[in-house]
Amino acid sequence: MSEFRITGKAKLAGVIGYPVTHSLSPVLHNYWLARHGIDGAYVPLSVAPDAFVIAVKGLQAAGFRGANVTIPHKEAAFAIADEVDPMARIAGSVNTLVFREDGSIHGSSTDGFGYVANLEADGIDVSALASRGPALLLGAGGAARSIATSLLEKGFQVIFSNRTAERADGLAKELDAAWRRNFPEGDAPWLSTIAWDEWEEQLGDMALLVNTTSLGMQGGPAPDWAPNLSKASRHLVASDIVYVPQETPFLKAARELGLTTSGGLGMLLHQARPGFKAWFGADTEVDEATVAYIRAALSRR
Ligand SMILES: NC(=O)c1ccc[n+]([C@@H]2O[C@H](COP(=O)([O-])OP(=O)(O)OC[C@H]3O[C@@H](n4cnc5c(N)ncnc54)[C@H](OP(=O)(O)O)[C@@H]3O)[C@@H](O)[C@H]2O)c1
Incomplete structure (x- = not known):
């Protein structure tokens, strides 16, 4: 695996939830970032329901490329997106936000x-x-x-x-x-x-x-x-x-x-791939090494 590195130009993303402490997404995305040698970071973001909109605006202002969204914010994420994938529109919920350079927000639902x-x-x-x-x-x-x-x-x-x-x-x-x-x-x-x-x-x-x-x-x-x-x-x-x-x-x-x-477990890992690609620009694989790494992280909980 490549050495962990982060600079002032790091690509940033995170997961917004409340609570967010149980989320495995930071472990997974930072594992993939290190493995691909990408200058970036993915952080847990604990945001209370009434602070969701201001938090998203703040992340955009701070240069984040987007975020995963988990309970209880999936409907609010749907509402804040300027454009939503057809499947997310039908499901009525969004778990992946991509902040575009023109300031607009794209939402998709990657669980399915x-x-x-x-x-x-x-x-x-x-x-x-x-x-x-x-x-x-x-x-x-x-x-x-x-x-x-x-x-x-x-x-x-x-x-x-x-x-x-x-x-x-x-x-x-x-x-x-x-x-x-x-x-x-x-x-x-x-x-x-x-x-x-x-x-x-x-x-x-x-x-x-x-x-x-x-x-x-x-x-x-x-x-x-x-x-x-x-x-x-x-x-x-x-x-x-x-x-x-x-x-x-x-x-x-x-x-x-x-x-x-x-x-x-595979669903959890595969649902993360579209967000990783959108924020960090690389295709990822859910291979044996990824599964073993996440299993080990789970067993430490
Ligand atoms: N692998 C993954 O990536 C992944 C992703 C998302 C969720 N999950 C897992 O999927 C599960 C559901 O998540 P969710 O977000 O859909 O939760 P949710 O919206 O709270 O729905 C929970 C569902 O479980 C049913 N249920 C709960 N206790 C039950 C019981 N004792 N007997 C029968 N049915 C019961 C509920 O039925 P009622 O309507 O009757 O209450 C409801 O249909 C969780 O275990 C979660 O960890 C896994």
């Missing part, structure tokens, strides 16, 4: 991109998978919203199942309306919902199962959570976006049934 890129990196042909059957998303929170949007873009039929049924219904309706608004000439998206206590029975029809809830997360509401996958077709791809532990009980159960699995 990271999720799909990780499936592909795990050797899964995502377009072929979309033609095999629907994607069943467990959860209807912020992550489900971004992932569903990217899966619709890839041609999937998307089904939500959520503990709070109204939230799944609301999300399906909202994404449907946003998709039609943004692509009035295109095909309407295929979105529906299944009751939370019924999805295990319906698994035989699904091509992709995604856990976007915090079930199975270490320190979360149900760290031992592992659903009944006995009705799954043997072609089902089981994926989890929880990344602590790296193999959740759900993924372990799926692997033991012989299903193809994909874990959450």
Whole structure:
């Protein structure tokens, strides 16, 4: 790895959150900066909700090239952007801001991109998978919203199942309306919902199962959570976006049934690539060295 160096001309970016202490993004971006020998830095920025706009203006004034945005600022980031990518517009949330030289702000949502890129990196042909059957998303929170949007873009039929049924219904309706608004000439998206206590029975029809809830997360509401996958077709791809532990009980159960699995850490790493390229000007790879470095950082927490 190149020696760490920083000069008065350093390229600057950061992650805005509240709290921001748990974010792995500074570790990842500074690792890539050092590895590419880039004169730059990426810093955690703890910003209270009522200070978001002034903080973004301050970062622009200080010459930052942009920032990642995490909870609770993703809607505010959407609102502050002068131009927003179509997928972020549909998802209604932005996690990557790029400050342009003319003073304007570009916003995009890279979580869904990271999720799909990780499936592909795990050797899964995502377009072929979309033609095999629907994607069943467990959860209807912020992550489900971004992932569903990217899966619709890839041609999937998307089904939500959520503990709070109204939230799944609301999300399906909202994404449907946003998709039609943004692509009035295109095909309407295929979105529906299944009751939370019924999805295990319906698994035989699904091509992709995604856990976007915090079930199975270490320190979360149900760290031992592992659903009944006995009705799954043997072609089902089981994926989890929880990344602590790296193999959740759900993924372990799926692997033991012989299903193809994909874990959450890769999504976290891939979603960072578009921002790194925009701010620091280099393509990055999520290779074994990157994964090992981040795993080591996680294990120190
Ligand atoms: N790998 C990555 O890069 C990545 C990126 C983003 C998020 N994540 C992870 O994804 C998870 C969700 O994040 P988010 O931002 O979408 O959170 P969120 O907006 O707060 O949504 C949480 C979701 O989990 C469900 N849930 C929580 N506790 C539950 C329980 N005991 N039983 C059933 N469902 C439960 C909620 O259902 P209700 O609506 O019924 O409350 C909701 O659908 C977190 O674990 C987060 O760390 C990973």
